[in-house]
Amino acid sequence: MEKAVYKRIILKLSGEALAGDKGFGIDPDVLRDIAAQVEEVRNLGVEIAIIVGGGNIWRGAPAGERGMDRATADYMGMLATVLNAMALQDALESRGVDTRVQTAIEMQQVAEPYIRRRAIRHLEKGRIVIFAGGTGNPYFSTDTTAALRAAEIEAEVILLAKGKVDAVYDDDPLVNPDAKKFTELTYIDLINRGLGVMDSTAASLCMDNKIPLIVFGLNTSGNIKRVLLGEKIGTYVLE
Numbered sequence: 001m002e003k004a005v006y007k008r009i010i011l012k013l014s015g016e017a018l019a020g021d022k023g024f025g026i027d028p029d030v031l032r033d034i035a036a037q038v039e040e041v042r043n044l045g046v047e048i049a050i051i052v053g054g055g056n057i058w059r060g061a062p063a064g065e066r067g068m069d070r071a072t073a074d075y076m077g078m079l080a081t082v083l084n085a086m087a088l089q090d091a092l093e094s095r096g097v098d099t100r101v102q103t104a105i106e107m108q109q110v111a112e113p114y115i116r117r118r119a120i121r122h123l124e125k126g127r128i129v130i131f132a133g134g135t136g137n138p139y140f141s142t143d144t145t146a147a148l149r150a151a152e153i154e155a156e157v158i159l160l161a162k163g164k165v166d167a168v169y170d171d172d173p174l175v176n177p178d179a180k181k182f183t184e185l186t187y188i189d190l191i192n193r194g195l196g197v198m199d200s201t202a203a204s205l206c207m208d209n210k211i212p213l214i215v216f217g218l219n220t221s222g223n224i225k226r227v228l229l230g231e232k233i234g235t236y237v238l239e
């Protein structure tokens with residue numbers, strides 16, 4: 001019988017991954033594939049919490065750089081993550097997978113407020129928990145949300161699923177075909193090299209709390225399960 005190497009995980013999905021080849025919005029085919037992969041992993045007995053970005057709908061920081069008030073732009077980005085979380089919840093529940101969305105910004109008509117103990121209880125009961133709304137504060141990315149929630153719920157690992165690349169490289173592989181792929185890094189390497197896979201605040205939080213990170217591509221169906229069964233794909237980032 002297949003056995004996962006981790007019991008409780010954070011799966012970080014970028015908003016861009018949900019857009020697929022369309023580049024904007026939500027691709028229903030991609031959404032269904034992600035839901036199928038998550039269900040497959042849940043059936044291994046893994047407790048899964050998901051952080052979803054909002055870049056397929058709105059990106060806060062670039063809007064702030066273009067003249068919009070940064071806090072306003074970031075709050076708009078947080079609301080975009082709620083849209084993605086609700087869509088993912090619907091895709092999972094259409095497969096019979098019990099799912100809860102918890103938001104850092106209260107909106108009780110559509111989701112639960114984030115409560116750490118309640119989230120852990122959901123996970124223990126085999127439910128998928130999707131954390132939306134970022135940290136609830138501007139100037140913090142959803143990468144930082146992933147690091148923070150992983151520490152709070154005592155997740156054993158963060159799986160950082162990318163839509164366009166399959167690992168961490170020393171340059172953009174979409175631009176530079178000679179970019180070097182890393183199979184293993186430390187958080188200090190990640191920060192000092194400015195590799196851009198996650199922001200320095202998130203990397204520091206992971207390093208301080210000794211939370212390993214696995215960066216891999218989401219485009220190949222079944223990759224989430226491969227990672228959790230211990231197959232060495234992508235890049236492993238250790239403290």
